[in-house]
Amino acid sequence: MADSPEEIYKSIKKIKIVGLLLGVFTIATVLLSFWELPTHSLNILVGMILATFKAGLVALIFMHLNHESKMIYKILAFTIALAFALFFLFVFSAHDPLVFSGLYDSNQ
Amino acid sequence: MDIPYTVTARPDTGLYNAKVGIWLFLASEVMLFGGLFSSYIFLRVGADYHWPVHELNVTLGFVNTLVLIFSSVTVLLAWANLKLRKIGQFKMYLAITILCALTFMVIKSFEYRAKFSHYAVKLTDGTFLTGHLEDGYEIKFGEASKFTLTIYAQNSGIKADPVNYVLPLIEGEAPKFKTEAGDEITLTKATFQELQKDALVKAEKAGKSTGTIKLTALTPVTIHAKPSKILNYTDTTISFLDGTVAEGKLLDDKMTLTVDGVDARSVPDAENSLAWNNHYLGESWKKAFIANRDHAEEEFKTKYPSRDPLKSATHQKEAYYLHIESSTPPAAEGEAHGEGHKAEAKMEEHSEAHAEHSGHGPKVTLEKKDIAFWSNYTPKLNTYYAIYFTLTGLHGLHVVGGAIVLTYFLLFDGKMLREDPERLANRVEVGGLFWHFVDLVWIFLFPLLYLL
Numbered sequence: 001m002a003d004s005p006e007e008i009y010k011s012i013k014k015i016k017i018v019g020l021l022l023g024v025f026t027i028a029t030v031l032l033s034f035w036e037l038p039t040h041s042l043n044i045l046v047g048m049i050l051a052t053f054k055a056g057l058v059a060l061i062f063m064h065l066n067h068e069s070k071m072i073y074k075i076l077a078f079t080i081a082l083a084f085a086l087f088f089l090f091v092f093s094a095h096d097p098l099v100f101s102g103l104y105d106s107n108q
Numbered sequence: 109m110d111i112p113y114t115v116t117a118r119p120d121t122g123l124y125n126a127k128v129g130i131w132l133f134l135a136s137e138v139m140l141f142g143g144l145f146s147s148y149i150f151l152r153v154g155a156d157y158h159w160p161v162h163e164l165n166v167t168l169g170f171v172n173t174l175v176l177i178f179s180s181v182t183v184l185l186a187w188a189n190l191k192l193r194k195i196g197q198f199k200m201y202l203a204i205t206i207l208c209a210l211t212f213m214v215i216k217s218f219e220y221r222a223k224f225s226h227y228a229v230k231l232t233d234g235t236f237l238t239g240h241l242e243d244g245y246e247i248k249f250g251e252a253s254k255f256t257l258t259i260y261a262q263n264s265g266i267k268a269d270p271v272n273y274v275l276p277l278i279e280g281e282a283p284k285f286k287t288e289a290g291d292e293i294t295l296t297k298a299t300f301q302e303l304q305k306d307a308l309v310k311a312e313k314a315g316k317s318t319g320t321i322k323l324t325a326l327t328p329v330t331i332h333a334k335p336s337k338i339l340n341y342t343d344t345t346i347s348f349l350d351g352t353v354a355e356g357k358l359l360d361d362k363m364t365l366t367v368d369g370v371d372a373r374s375v376p377d378a379e380n381s382l383a384w385n386n387h388y389l390g391e392s393w394k395k396a397f398i399a400n401r402d403h404a405e406e407e408f409k410t411k412y413p414s415r416d417p418l419k420s421a422t423h424q425k426e427a428y429y430l431h432i433e434s435s436t437p438p439a440a441e442g443e444a445h446g447e448g449h450k451a452e453a454k455m456e457e458h459s460e461a462h463a464e465h466s467g468h469g470p471k472v473t474l475e476k477k478d479i480a481f482w483s484n485y486t487p488k489l490n491t492y493y494a495i496y497f498t499l500t501g502l503h504g505l506h507v508v509g510g511a512i513v514l515t516y517f518l519l520f521d522g523k524m525l526r527e528d529p530e531r532l533a534n535r536v537e538v539g540g541l542f543w544h545f546v547d548l549v550w551i552f553l554f555p556l557l558y559l560l
Contacts, residue, residue, distance in 0.1 A: 008188050015188070019181035026173050026554075030166065033559035036412060040161075040421040040560075047555045054551045062180055062544045069122040072131045079135040083142030090149045 018061045025054050115531045130538045134545050141549050144499055148556065151491040158373045160492050161421045161560065165219055169558035172215050173550060179208030180547040183514070183540040190533045195525065202518045202536070205543070209511035216504055223485035223493070229365060229474060230481040235381040236371035237388075239469055245363050247338065249331040249346045252356030255285070259307045259319040266351040268304070268321070271297050273350035277337060279330040285323040292326065328356065363474045363482070370397060373428040388472045393430075396437040401427045432469045496557050503553060506546045513539045 029050045037043045060066040065076075112118075113125045121128055152159055186201035229237045257268045275282050275295060284292050293299045307319030331346060331354065339347040343358045367389065372378035378401070384394035404427035408417050417423050487494035517536055524532045 003191070005192055008191050012185065012188050015181055015184045019177060022177045022180075022551075023174060026170065026177065029555050030170055030559060033162070033166075033555065034422075036415075036420060036422060038415060039419055044560045047560045048552075051552050051555050055548050058180065058544055058548045058551065062184060062547075063541055071121050071123060071128065075131055075135050076138075079138045083138050086142045086146035087149060089146055090153050093150065093153065 014061060018057050022054055022057060025050055029054075115528070115534060124534055126534060126538045127541075130541050134541065137545060141499075141502075144495070144502070145552065145556075148495050148499065151495050155491060157490060158371075158421065158424060161425060162558070164496070164558045165222070166558050168215050168219055169554050172212050173554045175208050175212050175215070176547045176550050179205045179212075180544050182208065183536075183543045187533060187536045187540050190529060190536055193529060198536075199518060202514055206511050206514050206518065209507050209514070212507055213504060213511075216500065226485045227365065228371075228483060228485065228489055229363065229479055231382040231474075231478050232480045233382045234372075234374040234376075234480075235378075235383045236369075236374070237365060237367050237383060237472070237474070238369040238371065239365045239367040241363065242366050242471075243364060244334065246332045246334055247341055247346070247358075248360040249333070249341065249354070250357050250359040251328045252331055252346070252354040253325045253328040254355040255323045255325070256353045256355075257303075257307075257321040257323070258351050259304050259311070259321060261308055261311060261317050261319070266349075268352060269300075269350040270295060270348075270352050271300055273337075273348045274352050274354075277331050277333045277348070279332055283325045283327055283329050285325055288322050295323070330359070331356075361476045363476075363479065364471055365474060366471050367432055367469045369429060369431050371429045372397070373424055378428055382478055388474070389470060392437040393432075393470070397430045399438070400430055435468065435470050499553055499557065503546065503549055506542075506549070510539070510543045510546050514543070 029047055032046060032050065033043065035043075037046065065072070111125070115124065117124050182201045183205045186198050186205060189195075189197040189201060225240060227239060227241055229239075231237065255270070255274070257270060258266075259268055260266075282295065284294055286292055287303065293303075303321050304319075307321050311317070311319035333346070333348075337349065339349055339351075341347065341358060341361070345353055345355055346358075347353050370381070370383045370389065370393070372381050372383070375381050379394065379398060381394075383389050384391065384397070404423065405417060408415075408420065408423045408427075412420075417427070483489040485493055487497050517532065517539060521532055521535070524535075
């Protein structure tokens with residue numbers, strides 16, 4: 001954590017650069033979405049990698065996670081692992097015996 | 109009483125208390141949004157329709173992303189300036205952050221409003237017509253004179269209340285009714301309560317759990333009702349939300365839609381979609397659709413010769429979702445899709461398509477038998493909009509919550525600013541951490557909902 005005036009002035013500069021980078025990567029994400037990659041899944045994958053990179057910048061620089069107390073890392077390690085696991089729960093649905101009847105069943 | 113470790117770090121954790129608190133809170137927030145993102149994945153993987161890509165207003169989403177990034181920078185600058193004891197700059201940057209929050213919410217409200225007033229009508233063959241119900245949509249039911257009300261002796265989900273659920277839908281002045289006993293009454297809360305009592309006494313004597321009130325309007329009435337204001341209807345009866353049933357004649361249940369798009373992605377044979385029926389959009393729009401589709405396919409083949417067009421969500425949308433911006437189809441030799449494209453559609457006589465034309469898109473009058481489903485762009489429409497409103501709504505609440513906290517620091521922490529600025533700096537840092545989290549969530553929401 002920046003505490004001395006010198007460190008704070010330095011961090012202000014860093015904050016502005018990261019802000020600018022985030023803006024640039026946002027433009028890149030938008031442009032990428034209009035660029036046809038071989039499959040749409042690839043578009044999603046690259047888009048998510050860019051978003052994760054942007055989120056990483058926010059977490060590391062803006063939220064100071066690049067130099068925080070160990071205690072916070074311990075809290076976050078569990079959280080991130082569990083949240084990440086949630087994103088892959090859908091793989092179990094591949095063997096789901098239920099047949100999706102469709103939201104727009106014309107007989108409803 | 110002084111609360112310890114609000115300014116200095118606790119020796120055991122190495123952190124001041126509020127920081128431990130905010131990180132524990134943010135950890136729970138990660139799980140909350142993590143669960144919702146997981147739901148998003150499930151819904152997308154299981155969707156039995158074309159998941160919307162670039163369907164939301166990308167420009168507004170993009171501007172909102174920049175606004176949030178900018179506010180993340182300004183909240184940090186506010187904190188840094190407070191640490192440097194530059195009070196004026198601290199206040200200025202905090203005020204800018206709050207203004208950014210307001211801007212974000214105003215833009216979001218424009219987006220929501222546009223969705224609430226935009227409709228999608230699914231025809232029985234799977235075609236979606238999108239557009240606006242400029243004159244609203246009402247069921248018109250006439251010659252209604254016999255009304256039957258069911259009164260339940262015990263509490264029931266439906267409770268007869270014709271004063272609130274039936275009378276407001278009757279055209280003109282409230283009519284007079286004749287009861288079974290032959291009395292002429294005006295239906296009010298008091299007269300209805302008396303009728304209700306009598307019906308229950310009769311039911312009790314007969315050993316039944318429900319009583320019935322039959323009323324006859326002295327002069328037959330006409331009913332105008334939005335579909336949400338009634339339970340259902342047939343050609344000869346209409347049921348109201350309170351369970352009251354009226355007999356009469358269905359006069360009109362046609363829907364007039366000002367069309368701004370035809371989505372034929374789910375139709376096996378798009379060229380024979382119901383949308384091109386002469387009493388709907390007609391042959392000339394069909395030709396415009398075919399010209400647009402063929403152009404998109406040709407363009408895709410030229411650009412990506414080795415790729416399967418069926419696997420391209422954006423191509424499918426461009427080829428099979430015709431956006432309509434004028435009341436008439438592109439004329440012969442006109443440009444239907446970008447510069448250089450020669451639309452094959454030839455403008456035909458307007459009379460062949462019985463669609464009226466408004467200033468925006470063509471107006472079509474849809475018959476109920478052709479409508480499978482209709483809704484405005486709300487969670488009712490599909491699972492995409494359900495998760496869109498859930499995620500952005502919850503995120504919006506976080507923006508409002510964060511803005512309230514920051515406003516409190518700006519307006520009501522003056523004493524702390526004078527007497528203990530370091531403690532206020534810690535408060536701003538904690539508020540800022542929450543604000544960055546709000547930004548971080550949006551960084552994922554924007555591409556997932558708007559772009560991909």
